[in-house]
Amino acid sequence: MNDDLAALQARIDRTNELLQRMLAEVAKTPSTHAIFVDAGYLYAAAGRLVTGTEDRRAFDLDAEGLIEALIDRARTIFADSRLLRVYWYDGARRRIHTAEQQSIAELPDVKVRLGNLNANNQQKGVDSLIRSDLESLARHRAISDAALIGGDEDLVSAVEAAQGYGARVHLWGIEAPEGRNQAEPLLWEVDSQRTFDLDFFKPYVSRRTAPAYEPTASRPSRDDVRFVGAQIAAKWLSARGREALVELLPGHPYLPGSVDQDLLVEAEGLLQYSLRGQADLRRALRDGFWEHLQTQY
Secondary structure (H helix, E strand, C coil), rough: EEEEHHHCCCCCCCCHHHHHHHHHHHHHHEEEEEEEEEEEHHHHHHHHHHHHCCHHEEEEHHHHHHHHHHHHHHHHHHHEEEEEEEEEEEHHHHCCCEEEEEECCCCCCCEEEEEECCCCCCCCCCCHHHHHHHHHHHHCCHHHHHEEECCCCCHHHEEEEEEECEEEEEEECCCCCCCCCCCCCCCHHCCCEEEHHHHHHHHHEEECCCCCCCCCCCCHHHHHHHHHHHHHHHHHHHHHHHHHHHHHHHHHCCCCCHHHHHHHHHHHHHCCCCCCCHHHHHHHHHHHHHHEEEEEC
C-alpha cells in the first residue's frame, strides 16, 4: 500500500513539475498583436476627412505608406508585443484582385482578404471574413490583442467571438467631420477605443490630380532606387546624428511614418519619378536606406 502511495505521489510531483515548466514557458512567450482593416470603412472615412468625398475614384490612397504608419503606431501602443500581420479586407468583383489590391497583397506582413463587390459597389462578405479570422486567431492563441479598424455594427459578433477566447479587441477609428462614423454598439463592445485625426491621414490621402512627376523615358531599376535610398540615409544621418540612429534601429525593417513619408518625397524628387503604387521600388528604397544606416552603426 505504501508503495502505491509513493508511486502516486511521484506521479503527482512529476505532473506538477511539468505544469510549472509549461507555465514558465508560457510566461516567456511574447504577446502578439494583429491589425484588422476594413478597407471599405477606411477609404470612405479617410477620403471624407481629407478630401471631402467618399468616392474612391476622386482620391488616391498611399496604402503602403499608411500601413507602415499603422504598424508603427501599433508598435508604440503594444510596446511589449510583436506583430503577427496586417489583415486587409476589401471587396472585388468575383473576388478577383484589382491592380491596387495586388500591390497591397505583395507588401510584407500583409494579408489581403477579399469579399464580393455587388453592382452598387457595396462590399459583401467582408464582415464574415473578419469574424472568421478574429475568432480563429483568438481560439488558437495566435494573438493576444487585435486592433480593428472599422465601424459597422455587424462587427460586434466578431469582437464578441474573439473576446470569448481571451483576446482583447481595440477599436481604431477615423475622425468624422460631423457626428460619428462608427456604430455605438461596436463602441460599447470593444476593450478600448482610439481615433486617428486629420494630421495622421493627410500624408497618405490626396485628391486625384495629374502625376506630380512625368515618367522618365524608362522606369528606374531597383539598384538605382536602392542607391538613392542610401544617399538619403547618408544625408539623414548627417543631419540627425547617431543618437537618432540608435532610436531608429530597433524598429527595423519598418520606418516611422514621418521618416518613411519624407524618404518617399525626397526620393521622388531626386528620381523625378513617382513611386506611388510601385511596391517593389519602395521596398528597394527602404532597403537602400536601411543598408547604409546599418553599415554606420
